[in-house]
Amino acid sequence: MATAISNNLVYERPKGFTETPTHYCPGCTHGVAHHLIAEVLQEMDLIEKTIGVAPVGCSVFAYNYFDTDFVEAPHGRAPAMATGIKHVLPDRIVFTYQGDGDLASIGMGEIVHAAGRGENLTVIFINNANFGMTGGQMAPTTLPGMKTTSSVKGRDVETQGFPIRMAEMLATLDGVSYCVRRSLHDPKNIRLAKKAIRMAFETQARGLGFSMVELLSTCPTNWGMTPVDALKFVEEQMVPAYPLGDYKVAASVAEIKI
Amino acid sequence: MTRELWKGNEAIAEAAVRAGLEAYFGYPITPQTEILEYLSRRMPELGRAFVQAESELGAINMVYGAACTGVRVMSSSSSPGMSLMMEGMSYIAGTEIPAVLVNVMRGGPGLGNIAPAQGDYNQAVHGGGHGDYHNIVLAPASIQEAIDLTALSFDLAEKYRMICMIILDGSIGQMMEPAQMLDMRPIQRKDWDWATNGKMGKRERRVLSSIYLDPAQEEKMNLRLLSRWKTIQREEVRYKEYFLDDAEFVIVGFGTAGRVALSAVRQAREKGIKVGLLRPITVSPFPAEAIEQLVGRVSGFLVTEMNSGQMLEDVRLAVKGRVPVEFYGRMGGVVPFTEEIMHEIERITTSKLSATSNPREEWYERMVGMR
Numbered sequence: 001m002a003t004a005i006s007n008n009l010v011y012e013r014p015k016g017f018t019e020t021p022t023h024y025c026p027g028c029t030h031g032v033a034h035h036l037i038a039e040v041l042q043e044m045d046l047i048e049k050t051i052g053v054a055p056v057g058c059s060v061f062a063y064n065y066f067d068t069d070f071v072e073a074p075h076g077r078a079p080a081m082a083t084g085i086k087h088v089l090p091d092r093i094v095f096t097y098q099g100d101g102d103l104a105s106i107g108m109g110e111i112v113h114a115a116g117r118g119e120n121l122t123v124i125f126i127n128n129a130n131f132g133m134t135g136g137q138m139a140p141t142t143l144p145g146m147k148t149t150s151s152v153k154g155r156d157v158e159t160q161g162f163p164i165r166m167a168e169m170l171a172t173l174d175g176v177s178y179c180v181r182r183s184l185h186d187p188k189n190i191r192l193a194k195k196a197i198r199m200a201f202e203t204q205a206r207g208l209g210f211s212m213v214e215l216l217s218t219c220p221t222n223w224g225m226t227p228v229d230a231l232k233f234v235e236e237q238m239v240p241a242y243p244l245g246d247y248k249v250a251a252s253v254a255e256i257k258i
Numbered sequence: 259m260t261r262e263l264w265k266g267n268e269a270i271a272e273a274a275v276r277a278g279l280e281a282y283f284g285y286p287i288t289p290q291t292e293i294l295e296y297l298s299r300r301m302p303e304l305g306r307a308f309v310q311a312e313s314e315l316g317a318i319n320m321v322y323g324a325a326c327t328g329v330r331v332m333s334s335s336s337s338p339g340m341s342l343m344m345e346g347m348s349y350i351a352g353t354e355i356p357a358v359l360v361n362v363m364r365g366g367p368g369l370g371n372i373a374p375a376q377g378d379y380n381q382a383v384h385g386g387g388h389g390d391y392h393n394i395v396l397a398p399a400s401i402q403e404a405i406d407l408t409a410l411s412f413d414l415a416e417k418y419r420m421i422c423m424i425i426l427d428g429s430i431g432q433m434m435e436p437a438q439m440l441d442m443r444p445i446q447r448k449d450w451d452w453a454t455n456g457k458m459g460k461r462e463r464r465v466l467s468s469i470y471l472d473p474a475q476e477e478k479m480n481l482r483l484l485s486r487w488k489t490i491q492r493e494e495v496r497y498k499e500y501f502l503d504d505a506e507f508v509i510v511g512f513g514t515a516g517r518v519a520l521s522a523v524r525q526a527r528e529k530g531i532k533v534g535l536l537r538p539i540t541v542s543p544f545p546a547e548a549i550e551q552l553v554g555r556v557s558g559f560l561v562t563e564m565n566s567g568q569m570l571e572d573v574r575l576a577v578k579g580r581v582p583v584e585f586y587g588r589m590g591g592v593v594p595f596t597e598e599i600m601h602e603i604e605r606i607t608t609s610k611l612s613a614t615s616n617p618r619e620e621w622y623e624r625m626v627g628m629r
Binding site: 018047048049050051053054060061063064066067068069070071072073074077080081082083084085087088089092109110112113116117 | 280281283307309311312313315316317319320321322323324325326327329331345346349353454455456457458459463464465466467468469
């Protein structure tokens, strides 16, 4: 029987993951993003030498789920903490996992300058167009017209400003080696996201510089949608506003074969 | 004993290097910038980490990250920059990891000026970042002391897994004096059982964070910090005494204000006035017990500071209203002259003082009267 089960096994918990059940809401794609990272760390045999930096926000407890060393950053400051770690332990793999409130709002300074310095770090950026943990307020990434608890009539760009496209913006910096946007709204895109995460960690492991993968993600609870509708929202509303693609792939990174 | 001429800021930087500093992260601000400039040359030549951060927020969080790995880490700043570091300091306190910070204080509040002041005493000693925690705070009054206390600060930070701050005013940072530098100590990475430096096939994973969602757990953590602080209050108080054996009046002052007071005490002694000086080295933990023990022997205290009486309150807490405590302070970057302290010594030794008066209010009236 054991053999039969083994033959039918198509998916199991990646070794980069602990056995702790995640706390995320049903339909939230944080779990998917976490799994992709854990799988990549396992495939690249990096679990033992990785130090993660957790953000403030829904993924504040990310450190419970990865079977690696982890530190908890103040809101937005993860890229600065990661910089400190990487400079004293350059042979370790250091990554930050940050939401849009964390990275694009309060932590804008830290991410821009870590990227500008070309820190040899990997940043996984979860863009779900709102502040999840505090109950769905407007983020810098909230779409025009999108309703949140702090833009109840829909984000009015006249008074509340425009969305900020982080991948495009950071790709303009010379210090950045790999900067792409992917989405987690269907299996095909999830596979592409995993490949991008792999490329980002390969970039760091080979000492090629700063890498960031932006992942369009869902927030069914705060968007007031079913998980299925939330995936549709990503596909139909977010992807047009945040086009998927490679915004910067340095020549040295383009040569990597995985 | 080779003594060389050292500038305060550079002496602290070199002392930190020789004490085993593995990483420095900072941001330029007068009057401490020479620490950053010096280390921007010195650290890379020794193969150690140096980053000029984009802000003090960036710098303190680089310190936070590097400190999590268990190496000796330092940043430095001056008053406005220190305010920006308070967020990170609170996290470092909550995570219980060691780090050394240097604040070369200047005149404030706000942008203020770049002249020597001691206005950040309360921020360093009684507060700063959010939450319930203490820092060890050392206050040198000479370049030699700045060197020695820099070495000590790393040991204390590691021993108690907390921030050790060195506060000095701009004049000590900027002046030059002969001093003996430390010998170079080899870097010894210690195998701390808390450091997040990668599992490396040797152990289970480690997590460093300051989240305790359960209030009972947070309280337990706060009590742990407090119990550590009780130990520090018992074992780490440091201060210097001058002419206290037969003193009838005692001046209490730290850093440059204490140093100027010492000159005044010497002048007063030449005139036969029996006045002494107690100069706190650790302003936190505060030498309250040493002051309390003097209460029975002396007729009163004079607190001198380069602020409006911040440490004064700690002295008054120790004295508990049993003898008069007088105050003389200058603010905004004004350094008191020896003659001013001398004038105060003559005032307190010739006036009828009350133990129940409000020294701050009376000082304020005298200051306003002078204008």
